[in-house]
Amino acid sequence: MPLMTMSGVTKEYQLGKTTVRALRGLDLEIAKGEVVAIMGPSGSGKSTLMHILGALDVPTNGVARIDGADLKDMKEHQLVTFRGQKVGFVFQTFNLIQTLSALQNVELPMIFQGIGKSERHHKAKDLLERVGLADRIRHKPSELSGGERQRVAVARSLANAPEIILADEPTGNLDTESGQSILDLLKQLSARDGKTVIIVTHDPEAAEIADRVIRLRDGCVSSNSVMSAGESHA
Amino acid sequence: MRKLSDFFGLALRSIIHRKMRSWLTVIGVFIGITAVVALISIGLGFDRTIKEQVSGVFGVDTFIVVNEDAFMGGPGGGNHGGGAEEYALDLELLRSIDGVKVAAAVRERTGFVQGQPDADGEVLQGFLPVSGLSPELMTEFESFTGELEVLPGGRLFEPGDVDVAVLDYEISQRLGVDVGDTILIAGDGDAELDVTIIGIMAPPEEDESSSDGGGFGMQFSGGSDGDTISVPYGTMDLLWGPADDVLVTLVRTNPNYDVDEVADVAETALNDRGSEISAITYTDISEAIGTMTSTISAFLAGIAGISLLVGGVGVMNTMFTSVLERTKEIGVMKAVGAKNAHVWTIFLIESGLMGLVGGVVGTILGLGLSSIASSLIGNFFSIDMVVVASPILILATLLGSFALGAFAGLWPAWRASRLPVVDALRYE
Numbered sequence: 001m002p003l004m005t006m007s008g009v010t011k012e013y014q015l016g017k018t019t020v021r022a023l024r025g026l027d028l029e030i031a032k033g034e035v036v037a038i039m040g041p042s043g044s045g046k047s048t049l050m051h052i053l054g055a056l057d058v059p060t061n062g063v064a065r066i067d068g069a070d071l072k073d074m075k076e077h078q079l080v081t082f083r084g085q086k087v088g089f090v091f092q093t094f095n096l097i098q099t100l101s102a103l104q105n106v107e108l109p110m111i112f113q114g115i116g117k118s119e120r121h122h123k124a125k126d127l128l129e130r131v132g133l134a135d136r137i138r139h140k141p142s143e144l145s146g147g148e149r150q151r152v153a154v155a156r157s158l159a160n161a162p163e164i165i166l167a168d169e170p171t172g173n174l175d176t177e178s179g180q181s182i183l184d185l186l187k188q189l190s191a192r193d194g195k196t197v198i199i200v201t202h203d204p205e206a207a208e209i210a211d212r213v214i215r216l217r218d219g220c221v222s223s224n225s226v227m228s229a230g231e232s233h234a
Numbered sequence: 235m236r237k238l239s240d241f242f243g244l245a246l247r248s249i250i251h252r253k254m255r256s257w258l259t260v261i262g263v264f265i266g267i268t269a270v271v272a273l274i275s276i277g278l279g280f281d282r283t284i285k286e287q288v289s290g291v292f293g294v295d296t297f298i299v300v301n302e303d304a305f306m307g308g309p310g311g312g313n314h315g316g317g318a319e320e321y322a323l324d325l326e327l328l329r330s331i332d333g334v335k336v337a338a339a340v341r342e343r344t345g346f347v348q349g350q351p352d353a354d355g356e357v358l359q360g361f362l363p364v365s366g367l368s369p370e371l372m373t374e375f376e377s378f379t380g381e382l383e384v385l386p387g388g389r390l391f392e393p394g395d396v397d398v399a400v401l402d403y404e405i406s407q408r409l410g411v412d413v414g415d416t417i418l419i420a421g422d423g424d425a426e427l428d429v430t431i432i433g434i435m436a437p438p439e440e441d442e443s444s445s446d447g448g449g450f451g452m453q454f455s456g457g458s459d460g461d462t463i464s465v466p467y468g469t470m471d472l473l474w475g476p477a478d479d480v481l482v483t484l485v486r487t488n489p490n491y492d493v494d495e496v497a498d499v500a501e502t503a504l505n506d507r508g509s510e511i512s513a514i515t516y517t518d519i520s521e522a523i524g525t526m527t528s529t530i531s532a533f534l535a536g537i538a539g540i541s542l543l544v545g546g547v548g549v550m551n552t553m554f555t556s557v558l559e560r561t562k563e564i565g566v567m568k569a570v571g572a573k574n575a576h577v578w579t580i581f582l583i584e585s586g587l588m589g590l591v592g593g594v595v596g597t598i599l600g601l602g603l604s605s606i607a608s609s610l611i612g613n614f615f616s617i618d619m620v621v622v623a624s625p626i627l628i629l630a631t632l633l634g635s636f637a638l639g640a641f642a643g644l645w646p647a648w649r650a651s652r653l654p655v656v657d658a659l660r661y662e
Contacts, residue, residue, distance in 0.1 A: 006531075023462045040503075051656050054569070056569060056655050056656050057655075076574070077573055077574075080568065080571060080572070080573045080574075081571070081573075082573020083571060084570065085571070089569050089570065091566075091659075093563075095562065095566045095569075095659075096566075097567075098251070098411065099248055099250075099251040100244075100247065108567070109570040109571050111237065111240045111241075111577055112237075112567075112570065112571040112572045112573070115569060116239055117240075120452070142321065157571065159570075160571065198239050204566055234353055
C-alpha cells in the first residue's frame with residue numbers, strides 16, 4: 001500500500017474576486033522510502049500540492065490519504081499533530097527563527113510535542129552533528145552561511161523523526177556546491193533511514209537524485225517518470 | 235507545564251531580541267504602575283500614620299462619649315461652628331455599667347467670677363469660662379490630656395475636692411490671685427461658692443511643637459487661651475445643677491471586657507436616659523479614618539489608572555506590530571507542529587512579561603517615590619509619616635501588571651493564533 005495517495009484532488013481558493021483552481025483532479029501515489037521530485041512551471045500547482053502532501057492544507061474535493069489517514073476527515077488540531085509527528089519541512093528561504101540558536105531551532109518542533117529538555121537537547125545535538133554542524137550549534141541563523149542555515153533546517157525537519165521529508169525548493173537560495181551537499185543529505189535520508197523524501201523544485205540537479213520525477217502542468221500530473229538507476233545515481 | 239516553561243523561554247527571547255521596542259512599551263507600563271503604587275502606598279502610609287497617632291492616645295480599652303452630632307455619621311454630619319457640642323450626662327449611671335473601670339468627664343459653663351481686692355481695694359470680676367474636670371482625668375487619662383503641670387506650690391484635683399479651683403496662668407495674673415487665695419464663682423440662681431485656689435497651671439511654653447504629649451489636640455478649656463477656671467466635676471453640680479453641658483467623657487474598661495460591647499451598652503443606656511450621645515471606640519475612629527483615606531486613595535489611584543490604561547494600549551500596539559512582522563515565524567511554528575493554543579500562549583506570555591517587567595520597575599520606582607513624598611509630607615505637617623511597602627500591594631501590583639500585559643495581548647495573540655498556516659508561510 002502506498003504511503004501517500006491523491007485521487008481526483010482539486011484545490012480552489014479565492015484571490016480577491018477570482019477563484020483560482022490550483023489543482024484540477026490530480027492523481028498521485030508515493031511509496032514509502034521513495035525520493036520524488038515534483039517539477040513544473042510556476043502556477044502549475046506545485047506549492048499547493050506540497051501544502052496538501054504536508055497536511056498544511058486540505059483538498060477542496062477528492063481524496064488525499066497519507067499513511068492511511070484521509071486529510072478531509074481530520075480536524076485542525078489533528079492536522080497539527082499529524083504534521084508535527086509525520087512530516088518534516090525544508091523551505092527555500094530556510095525559515096529559521098532568528099532569535100533562536102541553531103540548537104534551539106532544531107529543538108523547536110520537539111517543544112510542541114512536549115519532549116523534555118534534556119532529551120530534546122541531546123537529540124538536537126545529534127542531528128546537528130549529523131548534518132555536519134557540530135561546531136555551530138550555539139550560532140544564530142544570522143551568523144551562519146546559506147548552506148549552513150539549510151543544514152539546520154534539514155536537522156529541524158528530522159527533529160520528531162518523521163516518515164516524510166518535504167523540501168520546497170531546498171536549493172533555490174544556495175550556490176551550486178551548497179545545493180549539492182543539501183541534495184546529498186536528502187538522498188542519504190532516504191537511502192540510510194528509509195525516509196520518504198519529496199522535493200518540489202525547478203532545479204534539474206535536484207531531480208537527478210530522485211527515484212521518480214513527477215511533472216505538473218495546469219494542476220494535473222503531466223508526466224510521471226521513474227529514473228533509471230544510472231540516471232538517478234549519476 | 236513543561237511546555238509552559240519552554241514557552242516562557244521563547245517569549246523572553248523574542249522580547250530581548252526587540253530590545254528597543256520592548257523597553258519603550260515597558261516604559262509606558264511602568265509610568266502608570268509607578269503612579270498607582272506611589273499613590274496607594276502614600277495613602278496607606280497616611281492611613282497608618284493617623285491610626286497610630288490615634289491608637290497612641292486611645293489604647294485598646296478606652297472609649298470616648300461625645301454628642302451624637304459631633305462624630306462623623308451624625309445627622310448634622312459633624313459639629314456646628316467648630317466647637318464640640320454639649321450633651322447631658324448621668325456620670326454615675328455610666329460608672330455603674332458592667333465593664334466600666336473608670337469614667338471621667340469635662341463640662342463647661344460661663345460663670346460670674348470675682349477675684350480678691352487689690353492693693354487699691356479694687357475687685358476684678360467678670361464672666362469667665364468655668365470647666366468642671368473629673369479628678370480621674372489627671373490620673374487615668376494622661377494620654378488624652380497630656381502632662382498637666384502646675385506651678386510649684388500648687389496641685390491638681392484629687393478625689394474628694396469640692397470648693398477648690400485650678401486657674402490658667404494668664405487669668406491668675408489678671409485676677410491677681412495666687413495659690414491659697416479665694417475667688418467667688420456664681421452659678422444659676424442664688425448658687426455661689428467661694429473656692430480656694432490650689433494650683434496655677436504652668437504657662438504654655440513658647441514652643442510651636444505643642445502637639446507633643448498633648449493628646450490629639452483635645453482641649454479641656456472652652457477653646458479660649460489661658461482664661462479658664464477649672465473646678466472639680468462634682469462642684470459644677472452645686473453651681474449649675476445636673477450636667478447638661480458635658481463636652482466629652484473618657485471611659486476606660488476593665489480588662490477582659492470587649493471595649494466595643496461596653497461602649498454599645500453605655501451608648502444605649504445613656505441615650506435611654508435622655509442623653510444624645512455617641513460612644514466612640516478606637517475601632518469606630520479607625521473605621522472612619524479608613525473610609526476617608528481609602529476614598530481618597532481610590533480616587534487618586536483611579537486617576538493614575540488612566541495612565542495604566544494608556545500603557546496597556548501601548549502593549550497592545552506593540553503586540554499587533556509583533557504579530558504582523560512575525561507572521562512568517564508563526565507559519566513556521568505551525569508547520570513544525572505548533573497548535574493554535576501554543577501560538578496564543580507564547581504571544582500572551584510575551585505581552586504579559588512586558589507588563590510584568592513594567593510592574594517590577596514601576597513598583598520599585600513607586601515605592602521610592604512614596605518614601606520621598608512621605609518624608610516631604612511628614613516634614614510639612616511635622617509628623618512621622620509611616621512608609622508602607624505592603625507585601626499584598628506589591629504582590630497585587632506584580633500580578634496585576636502581568637494580567638494587564640496579558641489582557642492587552644489577548645486580541646493580538648488571538649489574531650496570531652488564527653492565521654492560516656499556508657497564508658502565514660507565504661507572507662513576505
